[in-house]
Amino acid sequence: MGKIEIHSCAVENDVMSFPMGALCIVTAINSSELPKAALYEHTVASNPVKEARDCARRNPEAVGLSIYIWNSDWFSEFASELKKIHPAITIFAGGPQVAAFKGKLPQWADFAVHGEGEITTVKKISELFSNGKVERKIFDAELPDTNTLESVFLSHNADRVLKNTNSILWEMTRGCPYKCAFCFESRGNRTVRDFPMERIARELDFLVGHNVKNIFVLDPTFNLNRKRAKEILTLLLEKSPAEMHYVFEIRAELVDKEMAQLFAQLNCSLQIGLQSSNMEVLKNIDREWDRELFTKSVKYMAKLGIPFGLDVIAGLPGDTFASFKNTIDYAVVLQPSNIDCFVLSILPGTKLEVTASDFGLEYGTADKTVSSTPTFSTAEMVKAKELTASMNFFYTKGQSCIWIHALLDAIKKTPSQLFELFATWMHNTGHAETEDVWDLQDEFVTWLFKENGFDAQLDAMLSYMTLHQGFSYVMETGECVNPELSYRPNDLAMLDTMSIMDFVKKYRKKKCTPLLTLGDDGVQIY
Secondary structure, three states: OOOEEEEEEEOOOOHHHOOHHHHHHHHHHHOOOOOOEEEEEEEOOOOHHHHHHHHHHHOOOEEEEEOOOOOHHHHHHHHHHHHHHOOOOEEEEEOHHHHHHOOOOOOOOOEEEEOOOHHHHHHHHHHHHHHOOOOOOEEEOOOOOOOOOOOOOOOOOOHHHHOOOOEEEEOOEEOOOOOOOOOHHHOOOOOOEEOOHHHHHHHHHHHHHOOOOEEEEOOOOOOOOHHHHHHHHHHHHHHOOOOOEEEEEEOHHHOOHHHHHHHHHOOEEEEEEEEOOOHHHHHHOOOOOOHHHHHHHHHHHHHOOOOEEEEEEEOOOOOOHHHHHHHHHHHHHOOOOEEEEEEOEOOOOOHHHHHHHHHOOEEOOOOOEEEEEOOEOHHHHHHHHHHHHHHHHHHHHOOOOOOHHHHHHHHOOOHHHHHHHHHHHHHHHOOOOOOOHHHHHHHHHHHHHHHOOOHHHHHHHHHHHHHHHHHHHHHHHOOOEOOOEOOOHHHHHHHHOOOHHHHHHHOOOOOEOOOEEEEOOEEEEO
């Protein structure tokens, strides 16, 4: 029997580039009686023609491609070149982008597997090696049993990858019961299947032993089962070293106080899907949302100091530029550490791909990004992208979540209005996002206050910003810093709950340069 290669291709080398899908197939093959499979990793910046020629020289009998929307063009060029050089090689595909084939294989593909491919891929390669061929079609995957699947870590199939990274993806559960129309999960089998706790405990020991530092938990909704989530969090707290950081995707409405307190003790951050704060828009995408419970839960997590981000989508069916801005305003008030905002993409295999024309969604054939809708014009989409870029720079990169409330209260603007003002100011002054974001924040706020006659409050606002910028710097670098302030740090802390107008009436200026340093309990002030 011949050699087998599995190929992955990432956008760039970061935590999300960990080739979990490809490793799952490699592990399934290597747990069978088939010849051992080898994993080859690429990025979209590499040359697909050169990589194909290198592959042809190795002369494998079967080559599997892990295809996503971001690497589909790269793999199409890779596979076409490989077939041209070596027509006898069997090329097969798996991954979410198989749904984009629309039931018709690309010319370069001999077969494809749609869904969780461990079982079906092994069966089809076994047929190839036994019979010399496989039926040329797209096969629906047989759903694997998570109780019997081999671990990519415990089987040591990921060892070579771990030598080059300390950032990984980790799955504890497969499946999602929700049916959000924009998501891959909306049309598939929504059965939720957990990996055994015994396996998770052993994998954790393995990851700790291999000095893994950054872990993105792949579960679509980590806290779907509250009891299980708390059990896992307790395990992580018991065994994880302090420097090991986790990212979880959660449903805010399912977080109770006990769970929130566990998150607060762990070195982690949470990513929470909001998408839109407009109930009609959410109904159009089959997304359930309890605004009151969501708000209460998120505010409690913010109070505990848990870092979390919110996901927002522009251009959903029924969304308008006004409702999009309302969503941004609602999100900022909740004080997330970051807001991940992007324009809707019509992903292959989703329910929204089927209903897009019913909603009048216009989108590109290549990147699938929505360009306009009946309620969100092309010009408004451009404005939404500009607002998003401004917010990403000023709010997320500028880490203004702690002090932005004081600025908004002083100038009597909504968050979206502030971001629009900042975008206009950046354009008019010729500044670029390559410049230091904190310097630009200071310059912009100085201009804003002077322009609106708030000179008396300016020193207090700048000192409040500078103090928190110092906190962020110390947390990021571990280095000490002496920020120049016009007020005492303890006095500035009152701006957490007091308006700047009242603050300057009550507190006197006192120039100082406190020492900020990193201690066991966070940033210390001396």
